[in-house]
Amino acid sequence: MKILLTGALLALISFTAKAQEMKIEQMANDNALIRIAPNAKSKYILLPIEEKAPEAAMKVICNNMQQRTLYIRLALTKVDYYVPFELSEYQGKNLVLQTHLNIDRSNGRGAKSEICWENIKLSDTFDTANKEKFRPEFHHTPVYAWMNDPNGMFYLNGEWHLYYQYGPYGSMWNNMTWGHSVTRDLIHWEHRPSAIFPDAHGSIFSGSCVVDHENTAGFGKDAVIALYTSAGDVQSQSLAYSLDGGNTFTKYDGNPILTSDIPDFRDPNMFWNEDIKAWNLILACGQEMRLYSSPNLIDWTEESRFGQGLGNHEGVWECPDLMKLPVEGTNESKWVLICNINPGGPAGGSATQYFVGDFDGHKFTVDNTSRYLNGNALWQDYGMDHYATVSFSNAPEGRHTMIAWMSNWLYANDVPTMQFRSANSITREPYLYKVGNELFMGSRPSPEYDNSSLDKVLKVKGNTTVTLSNDEGEEFIITYDQKAMTLTCDRSKSGITNFNQHFASKPVVAPVHKKLTQLRVFVDNSSVEVFGNNGEVCLTNLVFPKSKFNHISVK
Helix, strand or coil: CCCCCCHHHHHHHHHHHHHHHEEEEECCCCEEEEEECCCCCCCEEEEEECCCCCCEEEEEEECCEEEEEEEECECCCCCCEEEEEECHHHCCCCEEEEEECCCCCCCCCCHHHCCHHHHCEEECCCCCCCCCCCCCCCCCCCCCEEEEEEEEEEEECCEEEEEEEEECCCCCCCCCEEEEEEECCCCCEEEEEEEECCECCEEEEEEEEEEECCCCCCCCCCEEEEEEEEECCCEEEEEEEECCCCCCCEECCCCCCECCCCCCEEEEEEEEECCCCEEEEEEEECCEEEEEEECCCCCCEEEEEECCCCCCCCCEEEEEEEEEEEECCCCCEEEEEEEEEECCCCCCCCEEEEEEEEECCCCEEECCHHHHHHHCCEECCCCCCCEEEEECECCHHHCCCEEEECCCCCCCCCCCCCCEECCECCCEEEEEEEECCEEEEEEEECHHHCCCCCEEEEECCCCEEEEEECCCCCEEEEEEECCCCEEEEECCCCCCCCCCCCCCCCCEEEECCCCCCEEEEEEECCEEEEEECCCCEEEEEECCCCCCCCEEEEC
16 A cells, blocks of 8 residues: 655654754753754754854753854844754764853843744755855855855865865854865865864864975875964964875874964964975964974974064964065065064055065075064055965965955954855965065966956056946946056945945055056956056955946046
8 A cells, every 4th residue: 555645744744853853942041952862864953043143152062072162143033044063973972052142131031032942943955055146256255154264275186275264153253163175277166074173272273284295294195284273262283184185184192283372373384495304384473473493294493583673563463474486587586474464454454464585494584674664564465355365385386376365354244245254365376576676576366367258457558547337336446546656446336335334434555666557357246356567566355236347447
């Protein structure tokens, strides 16, 4: 005998089964237990998020042992969107999510009235279809949730690996994990599972990866070695290694491998230095950079410190890089030290400064110290939205390919998207060029973009104004003043700007060191990247127009 079940009956059976898999128990003082049965078959718990709600603390407890704590803005009055918590690793185990809402109850509102409890649900799927009109078409973004600094990038076997600061439980900063994406052409990205997760030492902050071709660390030839900041009660440096090309990592048993007595101690960036036949490491330490050497990526010796009295110190120094670059038109090379800073940027908020000099594997010394005195700085990009710039290691053909987080800490949590927050810039190739006796760093778009039809190349003859606009009358204006030797971007009428007072408070201005003859402009759904003379001067800015900029005029 066959029994035919209607769709409604099947749905009822499925709902009943899932109801038996999960139970929510209200407790005193805004606490609740979300119990997941050991026999639960669902792939996800979908957690309802309200961005304006305060952060709730959610302890993940498996078989009576606390695994970690999530900080999540559970919906109180409305659901803005859902985020998934994956259950696969907990099947067959007793899982409890102990949740504390941390809400002021002086108005008499009861804990049971919050809508999160009735909207938490189990599911076998999570919808990642794009729901955002501002999601870029050719810039890297996370599939959902929060992203900031690029981390641990390297090239291996035809693939460029990008890890990034990822907050999987909402589109505002927290719960830092290393997300992971790869590309073969620097334009189209494949998303892979997150790679490194928080542990007892803390959240996973920024760091770097190298390919250990000679097995100096002892984990295997061509192992991918990651150094990252463990951010708990203090900040320290930890190591993990991958034997499958960077898809999964095993944490080193001896973590942390590097500690300090200062609070801001983070963002390790390591590289092989052929000049000394050893590894070097540059680390951001409050208002300076510290330089280390190592034979094996585990045991590090401090060599020197750099930064006192030089460059901009209006904010914390972060996300360093150190590389040797050719001087165009000469046979010379010079070292460049990258120092991201927040705040203190030329347009306000976060930005990337750099120093030109020499490095002998032990000490970095700037050329022409006077350029960097009294807070003076050289900036890689003068726009509002180009930060945490670092390079891929092991890049082919000796390339130094860089990528940045395309946002600004002044308003990063406020931009008008919800399914995801933040994108990365297009990748760029840094180089040095000379003006008189001074060296400056340029950043041209990577050669992969040269025949991509993603950019507009415009000739410049004297004073020039370029206006990008749409049918709604919104506009983004680029102005070159040949006499003043400045390049300016104005987004005050570019679309949605009122979500934060800092977003369009004033035009951003870059100095031009050589007469401009060309502008190269990349326009995506929520960004405009401007390159003068193919990268001698750069300005990157977010925009949020009602519709795409489909007109361009040049005067």
